[in-house]
Amino acid sequence: MSSPPNYQSSSHQKGEAQEHLDEMTCMLYLERQLERTRALEVSAHTQGCDSCRILLRAMERESRLLTRAMLEEEEPLPGRIAAFQERVHRSMQWVWMVVFGLSATAVYAMYIAYIEPWEQRLETAGFGGTNLVSLLIFQSAFWKGWQSMISLVEVLALLTAAGIAMAFLRRRIRRGSAVALVLTGFCAAFAVPPPAVATEVRKGQIAEVRKDESIKGNVYLSGEHIEVEGTVDGDVYAAGKDIEIDGHVTGDLISVGRTVWIRGQVDGNVRSVGNAVNVIGKVGKNVSFFGDTTRIDEKGAVDGSVMMFGSDVTIEGRLGRDVLFMGDRVTVHGTVGGSIDEKGAALEIGSTAQIDGPIRFEGENEPAVPSGAKLASPIQFTKHVHKREEVGRTSAFWAGVLVVAFAVYGMMLFLVTPSFARESTHAAENIGASLGLGLLVFFGVLIGSFLAIVTLVGLFVGFSTLFVWIIAVYAAQPVVGALLGQWILGRTNETWPLIGRMILGVFLIRMATLLPHGWVIKLAVVFWGLGAISLALYRRFQPPAPVQVPYVPPPSAPLTPLTPAGGAAAV
Amino acid sequence: MDVQKPGRMNAVETRESGAIVARARAGDAEAWGELYREFAPAIFRFCRRALPTREDAEDATMEIFMKIRDKLDQYDATRPFTSWLYRVAANHCWDMLRRRKIRQDKETDDLETLPLEHPDPNQLDQLIEKRTSEEVRKALDKLGSRARMALVLRYYSDMSYDEIADSLGVRRAFVGVVLLRARHELRQALEGTGTMAAGAAR
Numbered sequence: 001m002s003s004p005p006n007y008q009s010s011s012h013q014k015g016e017a018q019e020h021l022d023e024m025t026c027m028l029y030l031e032r033q034l035e036r037t038r039a040l041e042v043s044a045h046t047q048g049c050d051s052c053r054i055l056l057r058a059m060e061r062e063s064r065l066l067t068r069a070m071l072e073e074e075e076p077l078p079g080r081i082a083a084f085q086e087r088v089h090r091s092m093q094w095v096w097m098v099v100f101g102l103s104a105t106a107v108y109a110m111y112i113a114y115i116e117p118w119e120q121r122l123e124t125a126g127f128g129g130t131n132l133v134s135l136l137i138f139q140s141a142f143w144k145g146w147q148s149m150i151s152l153v154e155v156l157a158l159l160t161a162a163g164i165a166m167a168f169l170r171r172r173i174r175r176g177s178a179v180a181l182v183l184t185g186f187c188a189a190f191a192v193p194p195p196a197v198a199t200e201v202r203k204g205q206i207a208e209v210r211k212d213e214s215i216k217g218n219v220y221l222s223g224e225h226i227e228v229e230g231t232v233d234g235d236v237y238a239a240g241k242d243i244e245i246d247g248h249v250t251g252d253l254i255s256v257g258r259t260v261w262i263r264g265q266v267d268g269n270v271r272s273v274g275n276a277v278n279v280i281g282k283v284g285k286n287v288s289f290f291g292d293t294t295r296i297d298e299k300g301a302v303d304g305s306v307m308m309f310g311s312d313v314t315i316e317g318r319l320g321r322d323v324l325f326m327g328d329r330v331t332v333h334g335t336v337g338g339s340i341d342e343k344g345a346a347l348e349i350g351s352t353a354q355i356d357g358p359i360r361f362e363g364e365n366e367p368a369v370p371s372g373a374k375l376a377s378p379i380q381f382t383k384h385v386h387k388r389e390e391v392g393r394t395s396a397f398w399a400g401v402l403v404v405a406f407a408v409y410g411m412m413l414f415l416v417t418p419s420f421a422r423e424s425t426h427a428a429e430n431i432g433a434s435l436g437l438g439l440l441v442f443f444g445v446l447i448g449s450f451l452a453i454v455t456l457v458g459l460f461v462g463f464s465t466l467f468v469w470i471i472a473v474y475a476a477q478p479v480v481g482a483l484l485g486q487w488i489l490g491r492t493n494e495t496w497p498l499i500g501r502m503i504l505g506v507f508l509i510r511m512a513t514l515l516p517h518g519w520v521i522k523l524a525v526v527f528w529g530l531g532a533i534s535l536a537l538y539r540r541f542q543p544p545a546p547v548q549v550p551y552v553p554p555p556s557a558p559l560t561p562l563t564p565a566g567g568a569a570a571v
Numbered sequence: 572m573d574v575q576k577p578g579r580m581n582a583v584e585t586r587e588s589g590a591i592v593a594r595a596r597a598g599d600a601e602a603w604g605e606l607y608r609e610f611a612p613a614i615f616r617f618c619r620r621a622l623p624t625r626e627d628a629e630d631a632t633m634e635i636f637m638k639i640r641d642k643l644d645q646y647d648a649t650r651p652f653t654s655w656l657y658r659v660a661a662n663h664c665w666d667m668l669r670r671r672k673i674r675q676d677k678e679t680d681d682l683e684t685l686p687l688e689h690p691d692p693n694q695l696d697q698l699i700e701k702r703t704s705e706e707v708r709k710a711l712d713k714l715g716s717r718a719r720m721a722l723v724l725r726y727y728s729d730m731s732y733d734e735i736a737d738s739l740g741v742r743r744a745f746v747g748v749v750l751l752r753a754r755h756e757l758r759q760a761l762e763g764t765g766t767m768a769a770g771a772a773r
Contacts, residue, residue, distance in 0.1 A: 022687035024751055031725075033732060033747065055692035061699045062754065063726060069707035070620050070727040077612050078629050426644055429598035491597070539641075 021045060021052045026059050207240065209247065218251070226257070228264070235268070245281070252285075262300070269304070279317070286321075298334060305338065322357065343384075349373050403510045407503045410478025414502060418495040420536060424475075425482040425498070427539070428532035435524070438476070438531025445469045476529025481505025483532075588652045596643050607636060610653075614660050620711065620723045621664045635663050657728040661720070661738040668716045695758070702761055710760035718753035725750055 021029075021042060028034050029042045046053045200219045202208070207223035209215060213230035218237065221228070226240040228247045235251035244261045245253060252268035253260075260277045262270065267284035270277065276293045279300035286304035287294060293312040296302055300317035307324045314331045315323070322338035323330060330342050333350035339357030340347070347361045351372030359375065361367065362382040369375060414421040428434050445465060452462030485501025492498050513522045588609070594602030614635055618628035638659055646655050702710075711719055717739060724730045724738060735750075736743040 020689035022689050024687055024747060027751055027754075028747055031732075051689070051692050054696055055689065058692055058696040058699055059754075062695070065699055065702065065704070065707055066722060066726040066757075069704035069711070070616070070723065072704050072708075073612070073616065074705070074708070075619075075625075077615060078625075081611055081615055081629055081632050 020049065021055070023055070023059070026052070026056050030056065030060050030063065207238075211247070296334065347379070349375070399510055399514060403507050406474075406477050406481075406506045406510065409474060410481065410502050410506060411499050413475050413478060414482075414495060414499050418498075420540070421479070421482070421495075422498065423536040423539065424479045424529075424533045425486065427535035428479055428483040428528060430532075430535065431528065434528050434531030434535060436531065437534050438527035438529065441530055441534045442473070442527060472530055472533050473526055475533060476526045477506055477509055478502050479529040479532050480525045481507075481509055484508055589648065592643070592646065592652050593648065596646075603640065606639075610656060611636065614656065617657065617660050617723065617727060618664060620708075620727055621661075621720050622667070623712075627667070631660075631664055631667060635660050638663060654730075654734070657724075657730060658734060658738065661724055661728070661730070661734075665720060665738060665740075668720070698758060698761060706761065707757070710757055713760040714753065714756045717749065718756045721746075721749045721753045722757065 025034070025038075025042060029039055032039075034042065046056055200215055200217065202219065202221050202223075204223045206225045206227065207221040208225075208227040209219060209221075209230040209232060211229040214233070215230070216233045218234040219228075219232050220237045222239045224241045226238045226243045228236060228238075228245045228249060231248045231250075233250045236245070236249050236253045236255075238253065238255040239257060241258045242261070243253075243255050243257045243259070244263070245266060246264045248264055249266045249268070253262070253266050253270045253272070255270075255272045256274060257272075258275045260270070260272050260274065262277070262279045262283060263281045265282045265284070269285040270279075270283050270287045270289070272287075272289045272291065274289075274291045276291065276295070277287060277289050278295050278297065279287065279302055280297040281300060283300075283302040283304070286307065287302055288307040289310065290308070291310045293310065293314070294306060294308050295312075295314045296306075296317040296319060298316040301320075302318070303320035305321040305324065306313060306315075306319060309326050311328045312331070313323060313325055313327075313329075314333075315336060316334045318335045318337075320337045323336060323340040323342065325340075325342045325344060327344050329344060329346040329348065330340065331348040331350070332340070332353040332355060334352070335354045335356075337356050340355060340359045340361070342360070343362045345364055347359075347363060347367040349355070349367055349369055351370040354374040356376050358377050359379045360382075361379055363384050366381045366383075367379060369379065446469060449462045449466040449469060452465065479502075482498055482502035482505055484505035485503070486492065486498075486505075488504065489497075489501050492501065509521070509525055512518060515521070588606075591602050591605050591609070595606050611632060615628060615632045618631040618635070619625065622628050622631055639656065642659070646652065711722065714722070721735060721739060724735045730738070732746040733743055735746045739746075739749065741749060
């Protein structure tokens with residue numbers, strides 16, 4: 001790579017009694033850039049020439065002076081540079097939170113555009129029934145105003161606009177924060193509900209809406225103790241230890257806290273995460289709760305359904321519709337207007353219980369039905385079977401087949417595009433980013449391709465995108481597998497060793513999916529791998545930065561007979 | 572030479588940095604933080620010397636580290652990390668100056684016209700003798716972009732002539748010319764009048 005220097009260095013003032021070295025020769029000599037023979041000549045010359053010796057020495061001192069002047073720390077490191085590392089970390093976290101937010105938006109938009117209309121049609125045709133999950137999560141207003149505001153096209157248009165703005169700003173101001181800024185801006189635009197509703201924010205040890213108060217619009221309450229004794233004509237968002245609703249909330253109650261007491265009335269839904277929800281008053285729609293216990297007191301009433309993931313549900317009062325429960329125990333002494341779907345340890349039915357819909361219970365023991373209890377139909381009991389027992393010979397065979405299928409598929413991809421496979425595996429190391437992006441791409445591209453097909457924007461484009469999407473979704477497991485394999489057997493840049501690691505990883509993933517709730521692992525792996533592939537693709541299509549110049553090895557410096565310092569000092 | 576240049580690390584430092592870099596490449600955020608804390612001061616000083624203002628240097632330092640983070644997997648681990656780091660920094664700063672059109676066009680076309688002279692050595696000796704580091708830094712600020720960048724690359728980052736040629740986009744054979752011309756400019760700035768450099772440059 002390096003070639004010997006070819007400066008036409010020469011001695012100066014030819015014809016005079018003493019020929020002096022020119023400045024260039026001196027500098028190149030000091031910096032060891034002269035060829036050996038020339039360096040020897042210079043060295044010999046300086047033995048007898050005072051002028052050149054002084055020049056050489058002066059130039060060497062000049063070099064030292066320069067280095068010293070540049071190395072001196074005359075000013076401290078600016079604060080913003082010292083804090084930069086922390087800031088980048090934080091800003092990136094925001095970016096991925098926003099990406100998650102957008103993904104959720106896309107999911108919701110897909111529901112609004114496709115699933116809900118179908119559901120309504122089915123319901124009209126008499127096939128509706130109680131589709132509890134969709135009823136609880138979607139049909140009621142989780143966020144008010146979304147249904148009227150968001151359409152799929154709007155979401156996609158905004159996402160596209162965000163993408164363009166990001167690309168533009170990144171080039172212009174070259175700040176990672178621009179990405180966060182744009183996305184946050186769009187999210188903020190999403191989140192603002194269309195009608196101009198006043199929003200109250202109250203904080204403090206005790207955050208309350210007093211008895212004589214009536215608030216129009218949503219209220220955000222945070223504090224150790226939260227009390228709503230007055231009227232809120234909107235939603236209540238509450239975060240605190242104890243949350244008590246004694247007054248009237250016309251919208252939803254969305255809360256995070258230890259205990260929720262509803263003694264008053266909530267016309268909308270109660271969505272809560274915490275320790276316990278106690279309904280002594282009235283809830284107009286549904287209760288969905290992730291926590292320990294839900295209890296509907298004998299005076300309490302919930303007109304909708306109860307969906308809960310947690311430990312216990314106790315119904316002593318009246319529940320208008322269904323129970324969907326995964327956890328430990330359901331106890332019914334009151335009235336359930338709809339069905340009960342339980343997957344848990346026990347179902348206890350009291351003698352005063354009345355259940356108007358079907359009861360499906362998957363658990364350890366078949367529940368006893370006391371004589372006084374009124375059930376619309378007998379309990380459909382399924383003995384809980386541990387997944388491990390299910391893995392019989394047949395399923396083990398199919399699991400094996402799937403491992404081989406994925407391994408072969410991965411091997412094919414890794415052999416066709418070895419460098420891209422390596423890049424994707426590398427990108428998968430960034431777990432948070434991959435998962436977030438994977439979620440977005442999974443739903444975004446799916447919706448986009450369907451839209452292209454349905455709206456005839458481009459049948460070909462739609463199907464091609466869908467095809468690529470399917471390839472990528474199936475490639476997700478090999479990519480994540482390769483990373484897992486690398487974690488176990490160490491990193492490699494060779495193709496075949498990487499394939500070996502991929503096969504090991506795929507085997508482990510497939511085994512993990514056989515565990516109880518293995519589908520969650522499968523889904524996470526799909527998002528993770530898909531995100532990694534998308535990240536690798538994104539990096540590929542980034543404009544080449546000037547830093548991508550390959551490393552040039554330092555020149556094999558020509559040997560000089562003397563070190564620069566020695567050369568000067570010897571004079 | 573008693574002052575250790577940032578471009579040169581001893582064997583122990585190289586091994587330690589190598590280990591940190593390897594961890595950072597594997598996605599270890601903590602290692603990345605270490606890398607940043609270790610090298611940010613040197614890169615900031617590099618930018619401070621190469622760019623016209625302090626604000627530019629601060630911006631550039633952060634941008635360089637963003638690039639380093641993105642491109643870490645392109646780093647050839649068999650080479651010294653600092654060399655690669657300074658290459659990235661040099662390319663970034665030079666690109667920044669180019670985008671702002673601070674680089675002067677005249678700098679590109681008169682490379683081959685530097686006459687070979689033997690200046691008065693005593694005069695140069697006296698000039699160097701009298702100057703302090705601070706005066707040299709002030710003089711550096713007055714230089715043209717390329718002259719200053721060349722001096723920074725050579726005498727701060729300890730880059731080889733090949734690396735300098737690559738970073739500045741000149742032929743390797745002219746790196747010496749660029750450096751010597753930069754020294755002349757510096758002497759002129761130090762003197763105020765340019766009597767020292769006149770003999771050589773004109």
